[in-house]
Amino acid sequence: MRKECNIIGDLLPLYTEKMVCKDTEDFVKEHLETCEECRKAYEQMSKSGSQTETEKRDGTAKKNEAAPLLNLKRKLRKQKIMTVVCTCLFVIALLVSAIAALTAPVYVPYDEELFTITEHADESITITFDERVTDYVCSSDAHIGWEGVAPCYEIEAWSTLWDKWFGRNEARFVVIDKVTGEDFSVYYVSNDGSENKCIYGEPITSGGVITLPRLVLGNYFLLAVLCTAVLFIVWLITRKNEPVRTWITRILLYPVSYCIGHVIVMGFRPSSYSAQRDFLFIVFLSVVIYGGVMLGRSVYRERKEIKEITGK
Numbered sequence: 001m002r003k004e005c006n007i008i009g010d011l012l013p014l015y016t017e018k019m020v021c022k023d024t025e026d027f028v029k030e031h032l033e034t035c036e037e038c039r040k041a042y043e044q045m046s047k048s049g050s051q052t053e054t055e056k057r058d059g060t061a062k063k064n065e066a067a068p069l070l071n072l073k074r075k076l077r078k079q080k081i082m083t084v085v086c087t088c089l090f091v092i093a094l095l096v097s098a099i100a101a102l103t104a105p106v107y108v109p110y111d112e113e114l115f116t117i118t119e120h121a122d123e124s125i126t127i128t129f130d131e132r133v134t135d136y137v138c139s140s141d142a143h144i145g146w147e148g149v150a151p152c153y154e155i156e157a158w159s160t161l162w163d164k165w166f167g168r169n170e171a172r173f174v175v176i177d178k179v180t181g182e183d184f185s186v187y188y189v190s191n192d193g194s195e196n197k198c199i200y201g202e203p204i205t206s207g208g209v210i211t212l213p214r215l216v217l218g219n220y221f222l223l224a225v226l227c228t229a230v231l232f233i234v235w236l237i238t239r240k241n242e243p244v245r246t247w248i249t250r251i252l253l254y255p256v257s258y259c260i261g262h263v264i265v266m267g268f269r270p271s272s273y274s275a276q277r278d279f280l281f282i283v284f285l286s287v288v289i290y291g292g293v294m295l296g297r298s299v300y301r302e303r304k305e306i307k308e309i310t311g312k
């Protein structure tokens with residue numbers, strides 16, 4: 001019986017983890033029914049999960065037989081979850097990119113048929129756009145309400161791929177009230193580098209006014225590239241210091257993700273007329289990309305570890 005007990009002893013960790021074939025399972029079960037000593041060992045093992053009676057007794061820190069198996073099981077489960085999350089992040093990044101592209105404003109340049117202006121008896125006006133325009137903003141300058149300074153409004157109008165493809169053709173119009181009793185002027189901003197067009201009231205300047213694209217995103221992009229370069233140099237220098245290097249890698253991946261986000265949203269354009277919107281998209285995308293890359297890294301590492309354990 002002693003020899004069989006030894007064999008059972010070897011098999012118990014696997015048996016406890018249900019990692020044995022049917023025949024082995026039957027064999028162990030049969031033995032446990034007849035052998036008191038092995039049954040105790042089995043009960044102990046399934047209770048504590050990993051520690052065996054003997055090890056507890058002599059208190060050695062020697063690695064348990066079952067520990068790597070438990071570890072492996074845990075790792076496999078973790079790997080599965082991380083792979084799923086990674087895939088989800090990838091899909092989210094793809095969706096956000098698509099939404100960013102579909103809703104990017106395509107500004108409608110000025111032409112005379114773009115809108116009609118109706119003047120009302122109370123001196124307010126209504127500007128009605130034609131069907132090329134699906135959205136607009138009307139912003140007023142800082143001088144609204146200043147005595148002696150004529151208020152000035154700026155209108156930008158655009159359409160998006162989404163609106164073009166999925167049709168939103170209701171007529172768009174904007175009503176501008178006479179606020180201060182002062183005459184006001186309205187400019188149309190084409191956002192294509194051409195001069196802003198005074199479409200109502202007296203021009204506020206004798207010369208032309210051009211609304212420039214916001215360069216701020218280009219600056220952020222350059223900053224991200226610079227950070228990447230500096231961190232990369234630090235990464236090269238710290239080749240021998242593994243913990244520092246791990247941290248540098250973690251930090252380094254963010255500016256890289258930001259650059260990728262920028263290129264996805266903006267292409268290689270440095271400037272934007274809708275900088276705020278584009279910036280939000282870039283930041284959101286870069287966070288998703290960063291999460292995906294970090295997860296991908298650990299999935300790769302875990303896979304390597306699992307390979308080492310299983311020897312495959």
Ligand SMILES: [Zn+2]
Pocket residue numbers: 004005008031035036037038
């Ligand atoms: Zn036995």
